[in-house]
Amino acid sequence: MTEFAPPATRYFALPSPFPMHRGGVLQQARVAYETWGQLNADASNAILILTGLSPSAHAASSADDPQPGWWEPIIGPGKAIDTDRWFVVCVNHLGSCKGSTGAASIDPETGAAYRLTFPDLSVEDMGEAAYALMQGLGVSQLACLVGCSMGAMAALALLVQHPDFSRSHINACGAARALPFSIAVRSLQREAIRLDPHWQEGQYDDANYPDTGMRLARKLGVITYRSSLEWNGRFGRVRMDEVDTDTPFSAEFVVESYLDGHADRFAHFFDPNCYLYLGRAMDWFDIGEHAIDPHPQVHCEANVVAALSRTRVGKALVLGAITDILFPIPQQEEIAAGLAASGADVRFHAVPSEQGHDAFLVDHERFGALIGAFLKEIV
């Protein structure tokens, strides 16, 4: 499924075999990545960015790909993540479909796509693959590890398993463990795909594709990524200019056509099986499982703090959006508490963005200012 990879994508071959957190193994796997800026002589100026669920590694434009990236206003010369100073790397998560090995990739042992034979995927694997990439690029220690949303989960896993890997950390709209509201949302997204007759237990093709399930899943995602406050101002009760009166119960409000637009741009541009794997990986994630002598109660903030106290970043910036219903503010407070328990100098901001979970993607003014100010202090 390399057609999903943007033009500036580069590839890194992971150590083979690559052992997975839940026991599987990948052969000849790779991750896709892009870079901006120059690595300095002592390889001390690297920043690694771990993305949310669906973006590619194309976080910003470059000479090789002038298309704006998903964090274009944040990354570049003189911007919050200043590519004149930093060597910036963004990786497409292992298990995704934007150039990295995932369920849509060819299994070298069979010559056919993995589909559901892809091994169990964990957030921890995403972290390990990104770690291997940076070793391969000659970077043994980052100046800063930046994680957003699902990438913020992967960043925490990485920092617990490799405590000296980064001197600082920015955690944006993240979670140290999946909690039931977001599990319910992702479970329902998976169900919409699985119950689409065209999914066929993962054996779909372009002509016979679970379009309906993917559209429903994406729309549900978008509903939980934004906030009612933002939508009140943005859409209100405004009607669409044209309504399909031949189709019963078709869309009438602009907010509905907005969701349709998101579905149009997603359903055939993300692999359904990869989407299932990535969502379940998030559900499974609980950094508390990495605590030494974890408390046996599964729902326990103490384990989260105990696990995160194993990290060794000197400084951390933890950001959440007050309108985020998917990873609400108490989840970022928990991350901040855990990192503080490690002895890190932690700054926590409940950012007053209106845009919900997606605030890190779209409230560039607030998030950019906080990230820029933080990085200016990193040595």
Place this chain on the structure above:
Amino acid sequence: MTEFAPPATRYFALPSPFPMHRGGVLQQARVAYETWGQLNADASNAILILTGLSPSAHAASSADDPQPGWWEPIIGPGKAIDTDRWFVVCVNHLGSCKGSTGAASIDPETGAAYRLTFPDLSVEDMGEAAYALMQGLGVSQLACLVGCSMGAMAALALLVQHPDFSRSHINACGAARALPFSIAVRSLQREAIRLDPHWQEGQYDDANYPDTGMRLARKLGVITYRSSLEWNGRFGRVRMDEVDTDTPFSAEFVVESYLDGHADRFAHFFDPNCYLYLGRAMDWFDIGEHAIDPHPQVHCEANVVAALSRTRVGKALVLGAITDILFPIPQQEEIAAGLAASGADVRFHAVPSEQGHDAFLVDHERFGALIGAFLKEIV
């Protein structure tokens, strides 16, 4: 679809023809209702309850139906709505399928179920049908009109169109107009049903039923009716005792089996076409359209206040839950502002319930205490 009507259901024939708000007409239509307590000699002690989207008129148990009702802890002798004092009526909304005429009912002109030939349904029609019922029962003025969720919308419509109909009003978890977050949720619920191949533009039967769409729609509903805060404490990350390991990506967490249980209890116990009609009626609802000389801007709180200033209840109790993401607190504040503009003595409470929009259904302690105290003061 009278099989959905509980045993104590009684029926009231609406005036025929019954004109609908958006221009259609119903012939020989009826509404289902139940009553508790005794109407006094001057018919001054009646309370009418308008329900949320899915309940029947069986709000409480009675000699005719000892099964607990949907508001059992609130209604009964000595309870918050004290049936020793009040004559209590609960009506199944026009357009629903629990005994009232709706899309699942037989059209007397054809002898076949209406399905999609049912006329456009509005929240206003629900209010008018309930009004006609009370006239039929010999009640020209209520002591109190109680509306919950969708029924709170219908109550506002009724009070604007019949300002002298009630001496007081209780509005629980209501909204004066649909806003885009809830429109998006309901639109997605409808889409899940419409895209189910078994829906067949409303021509399903029991053997060929849009079960998948109804299950997805109900689960999405439940996700938005509760709150992440409640679910953190209730489900945490607890796993199910038994997992279906033969089905890829099947449920693993208790929160997922909870959603399955809700879907089991709903999918075949509510008519899919009725569900489509009721949801769209909510999307269309904006009490601001009833303002005299409404402001032309469609998204305008001023119109809501102007419309509600036409009501004439002496006292009103407006309740919202601070964790409600579907009809969030600003929507109840708007209702309170509008009722206050009419000159009513308005009490507003942002109730600190954990259970989200469903708090009025399940936080009996808080909601019951507030409702009981309010009704004690009603003459």
